[in-house]
Amino acid sequence: MFFALTDDQREFDGAVRSYLSERFDLAAVREVFEDVSGDGHPASLWKAAADQGWLAVTVPEDQEGLGLGLVEAQVIARALGAGAAPGPWRGTVLAAEAVRLAGSDEQKAAWLPRLATGDAVGAFTLRGSAPGTLTAVEYGGVADVVVARSADGLVLVTGATATPQGSYDGTTRLASVEAGAGEALPGATAEVIAELEARATVLVAADLAGIAREAVSRTVAYDKERSQFGVPVGSFQAIKHALADLHVAVTLAEHAVLYASYAVDAKLDGADLAVAVAKAKAGDAAVAATAAMIQYHGGIGYTWEHEAHFFYKRAKRLAGQYGDADAQREKIATLTI
The missing domain is CATH 1.20.140.10 (Butyryl-CoA Dehydrogenase, subunit A, domain 3)
Structure with a gap:
């Protein structure tokens, strides 16, 4: 069996890499890296992620998504790694995946379109448990919703207080999040x-x-x-x-x-x-x-x-x-x- 990316997947990869090389190169990455007081979330890159479907990759089509899979998502992730690109792409995609796999119909309707279009920023962590302190949450400081563990499974945490945490990797931003009880995702089985x-x-x-x-x-x-x-x-x-x-x-x-x-x-x-x-x-x-x-x-x-x-x-x-x-x-x- 010959196992490789399809032509469409290669085109998707090329589109992401082309944008990064032409519009958000390593000079732009350096600006984020050296702006230690900034939130590490460049608006131009986030707009591109929304406009080009990077955020919508695994969200179902009936929820404003592309309805693709993890293969296509890893294509984007690989391109972002090659560009050392900052921003909460992975956390937002994983938050959407949690809602897609474990959320109620109401939760899906409330969150999936917003996460797919970039109107909401997501974060995802399996460290710690809500309620409580969630440490080293990627982009927890800018997230509208954080998916976190709870005693009974997973919850959606909103309105949490976040404190920036230092990281030697300036291509991301970490935060300590003081999470409340959150809203349970009913399908979050083991x-x-x-x-x-x-x-x-x-x-x-x-x-x-x-x-x-x-x-x-x-x-x-x-x-x-x-x-x-x-x-x-x-x-x-x-x-x-x-x-x-x-x-x-x-x-x-x-x-x-x-x-x-x-x-x-x-x-x-x-x-x-x-x-x-x-x-x-x-x-x-x-x-x-x-x-x-x-x-x-x-x-x-x-x-x-x-x-x-x-x-x-x-x-x-x-x-x-x-x-x-x-x-x-x-x-x-x-x-x-």
Whole structure:
């Protein structure tokens, strides 16, 4: 079986990447990164996410969405990772997924169209429990609704007080959210929560795969031009072999993420194993590729002025979300032995 993106999915990927390269490049990312007092939520990027359907990707068509699946969502996530793009896209998509899978008809009608069109910002966390303090919530400070755990399942939290939390990754913003009891999502069974965690893990892994590919591509391009002893440094065996190994690792991660997204959508046996493999491979590949990006750019790679640290810091933060590579390998062992 030949398993790859369809032409439509490739076009979707190209549209996201084209917008980021032309309208929200790394210079725009740097403005967000260095504006430590800002909310990290650029209005122009959010408008594009709404206008181009990035937010509506998994929302049903009868709720103002595109009615697509996790495969298409991971296409967007990978492109956003490659662009080190800020903003609450993933939290909003996951909040919509929680409402779609576990919400009542009234909750779906109230929230899905607003989340799909960008009229509302969502956040999603499985840390902590409502009521109580929810720590390190991505974009909790700008969210209109936060999906969080409760003693009985999941709840929609609105009107919460959020306090900014520091993060070395300036491409995102974190907040501590003081959550009330919230409004219960009636369909939030243990199985649904597990599926939502799997979907969240796949989107994080896709972001990591995008980071990893961009890091390798930029490093290869630079080392073809940078010369030492009269020849490109990329011609040195120690460097080109290391970059070839990274290319293989990133390719394996990309395919693992793609398959995991399909397995979750299709509810295949072994989907949980596929998700664990994808997250382990993507986390390892992204951290290794971004570390090599810094090293193989030479002295400039270590500076604040170069963009390498955007990718490295984003990779280090995301590699630990929903279980780092070691935790995923433990899960793989449990599922297969």
